[in-house]
Amino acid sequence: xxxxxxxxxxxxxxxxxxxxxxxxxxxxxxxxxxxxxxxxxxxxxxxxxxxxxxxxxxxxxxxxxxxxxxxxxxxxxxxxxxxxxxxxxxxxxxxxxxxxxxxxxxxxxxxxxxxxxxxxxxxxxxxxxxxxxxxxxxxxxxxxxxxxxxxxxxxxxxxxxxxxxxxxxxxxxxxxxxxxxxxxxxxxxxxxxxxxxxxxxxxxxxxxxxxxxxxxxxxxxxxxxxxxxxxxxxxxxxxxxxxxxxxxxxxxxxxxxxxxxxxxxxxxxxxxxxxxxxxxxxxxxxxxxxxxxxxxxxxxxxxxxxxxxxxxxxxxxxxxxxxxxxxxxxxxxxxxxxxxxxxxxxxxxxxxxxxxxxxxxxxxxxxxxxxxxxxxxxxxxxxxxxxxxxxxxxxxxxxxxxxxxxxxxxxxxxxxxxxxxxxxxxxxxxxxxxxxxxxxxxxxxxxxxxxxxxxxxxxxxxxxxxxxxxxxxxxx
Amino acid sequence: xxxxxxxxxxxxxxxxxxxxxxxxxxxxxxxxxxxxxxxxxxxxxxxxxxxxxxxxxxxxxxxxxxxxxxxxxxxxx
Numbered sequence: 001x002x003x004x005x006x007x008x009x010x011x012x013x014x015x016x017x018x019x020x021x022x023x024x025x026x027x028x029x030x031x032x033x034x035x036x037x038x039x040x041x042x043x044x045x046x047x048x049x050x051x052x053x054x055x056x057x058x059x060x061x062x063x064x065x066x067x068x069x070x071x072x073x074x075x076x077x078x079x080x081x082x083x084x085x086x087x088x089x090x091x092x093x094x095x096x097x098x099x100x101x102x103x104x105x106x107x108x109x110x111x112x113x114x115x116x117x118x119x120x121x122x123x124x125x126x127x128x129x130x131x132x133x134x135x136x137x138x139x140x141x142x143x144x145x146x147x148x149x150x151x152x153x154x155x156x157x158x159x160x161x162x163x164x165x166x167x168x169x170x171x172x173x174x175x176x177x178x179x180x181x182x183x184x185x186x187x188x189x190x191x192x193x194x195x196x197x198x199x200x201x202x203x204x205x206x207x208x209x210x211x212x213x214x215x216x217x218x219x220x221x222x223x224x225x226x227x228x229x230x231x232x233x234x235x236x237x238x239x240x241x242x243x244x245x246x247x248x249x250x251x252x253x254x255x256x257x258x259x260x261x262x263x264x265x266x267x268x269x270x271x272x273x274x275x276x277x278x279x280x281x282x283x284x285x286x287x288x289x290x291x292x293x294x295x296x297x298x299x300x301x302x303x304x305x306x307x308x309x310x311x312x313x314x315x316x317x318x319x320x321x322x323x324x325x326x327x328x329x330x331x332x333x334x335x336x337x338x339x340x341x342x343x344x345x346x347x348x349x350x351x352x353x354x355x356x357x358x359x360x361x362x363x364x365x366x367x368x369x370x371x372x373x374x375x376x377x378x379x380x381x382x383x384x385x386x387x388x389x390x391x392x393x394x395x396x397x398x399x400x401x402x403x404x405x406x407x408x409x410x411x412x413x414x415x416x417x418x419x420x421x422x423x424x425x426x427x428x429x430x431x432x433x434x435x436x437x438x439x440x441x442x443x444x445x446x447x448x449x450x451x452x453x454x455x456x457x458x459x460x461x462x463x464x465x466x467x468x469x470x471x472x473x474x475x476x
Numbered sequence: 477x478x479x480x481x482x483x484x485x486x487x488x489x490x491x492x493x494x495x496x497x498x499x500x501x502x503x504x505x506x507x508x509x510x511x512x513x514x515x516x517x518x519x520x521x522x523x524x525x526x527x528x529x530x531x532x533x534x535x536x537x538x539x540x541x542x543x544x545x546x547x548x549x550x551x552x553x
Contacts, residue, residue: 074517074529077529077530077533080530080533080534080537081509081510081533084505084509084533084536084537084540085505085506085509085510085540087540087544088502088505088506088540088543088544089502091502091544091547091548092494092498092499092502096491096492099491100491104486115485115486116485116486117485118485118486119485211525212525212526213522213524213525213526214525216522216525216526216527217522217525220519220522220527224519227519227527227529227530228517228518228519228527228529229513229517238513238514238517241510241513241517242510242511242513245509245510246510249510272548272551273548275544276541276544276545276548277541279537279538279540279541279544280537280538280541282537283534283537286530286534289530414491415491415493421485
């Protein structure tokens with residue numbers, strides 16, 4: 001067999017195994033809306049841990065983090081800081097979110113806003129913003145899948161057909177399995193991902209430089225500025241680091257899917273224990289950074305940093321191993337992408353379409369609209385993935401700039417009686433508006449500050465100030 | 477079966493706020509991994525062959541877990 005056939009067969013085998021696990025997990029249960037979206041609210045610590053880890057370690061961590069270590073250098077370290085700190089934040093905000101979720105039977109993030117602020121328009125806005133900013137995250141996964149399949153085929157399969165195939169597979173997977181399928185495939189994905197990361201993080205520096213220490217020493221000699229901030233960028237310095245780490249760690253559980261995954265837990269204690277252990281998972285990232293930094297000297301001159309990891313794997317290992325890494329990478333794209341489409345589709349059907357356009361719809365009809373939205377969303381993201389060329393990390397930062405704007409509404413809503421609907425609404429519109437403006441006019445970062453963080457500050461101050469001058473029920 | 481969400485707003489406050497001790501424990505990792513970046517963002521001295529900034533962050537991953545574990549013990553009381 002040719003090298004191409006071996007690596008492609010490996011990848012397809014792993015994807016098929018993952019899909020089989022997913023279909024089996026979802027097969028014997030009756031799929032009503034609650035089962036499909038929050039798994040009947042009965043996941044214990046292990047399954048919640050897997051589900052949450054499954055959503056976190058996306059192809060962003062795999063290809064994006066190594067890609068930034070390769071192309072940007074030092075600024076990539078923000079990823080390690082923010083993931084760890086995100087769990088610190090989660091320790092404090094997830095248990096109360098879970099409490100109110102159980103008390104009022106909440107399934108989605110938008111439900112939370114509806115319940116707390118009593119405005120269906122605010123809830124619909126939250127839903128629309130959530131779905132809109134999930135699209136770049138979904139696009140990221142599809143782009144990653146395209147990169148994996150095309151590199152593993154030794155450029156035999158183009159990026160576009162590779163992405164189209166992945167999207168078709170993904171859609172089938174989501175429609176058949178729901179959230180339970182996703183949690184179980186995470187098991188396979190996480191094992192593969194950790195094994196792959198450690199193997200390449202130690203193996204590649206060893207093969208190329210006979211060790212991690214010599215690799216860093218060589219890199220520090222050849223490119224002394226690459227390993228610190230701003231690295232290979234003009235403007236990603238310490239101000240950017242601090243503002244971006246704050247933005248992303250506060251925003252981490254504001255992703256609609258992450259927020260909703262809170263509701264799958266059995267108890268608030270499950271979530272606290274999870275938060276204590278989850279940072280340890282971030283150590284995997286160190287190995288991915290090792291591989292990305294090795295690629296700087298071992299595979300110089302790549303136009304797109306996101307190709308760095310797999311290119312250096314292809315140069316250093318035999319085809320079957322490239323296939324194994326590619327398969328692990330493909331699952332790290334598919335599992336989260338499945339969660340995103342599932343969440344976005346349910347949100348759209350349940351929190352935007354029904355309350356605004358068709359209030360008399362039954363749950364079964366909502367489920368049907370949700371399934372249809374899965375297909376539409378996948379196609380929209382595929383379209384963006386085909387026609388744009390931003391790096392994976394930039395796509396994620398765009399998403400964070402949008403969804404972190406929910407943070408003030410959630411935290412003020414939980415802890416402050418006075419937080420009122422018009423105040424939170426106004427703050428959110430200002431925050432999202434500022435972000436859209438700064439991104440569209442290419443002002444991210446703005447004077448060294450992350451654009452999303454500027455939006456967040458504006459949002460928070462408006463929400464807090466207006467809450468003070470309005471009554472809690474929103475009247476002046 | 478899913479309950480329809482009620483139309484009126486619900487005051488969820490007061491959700492029990494975290495204790496002061498737990499909050500302080502939560503702020504320690506933020507100080508170490510975020511605000512103090514200017515102090516640790518350098519290559520030398522390398523630790524076990526790893527640049528100082530990366531080694532610092534790796535070290536603070538288990539230390540963050542330690543802080544949260546302490547906060548967990550505190551909250552349970």
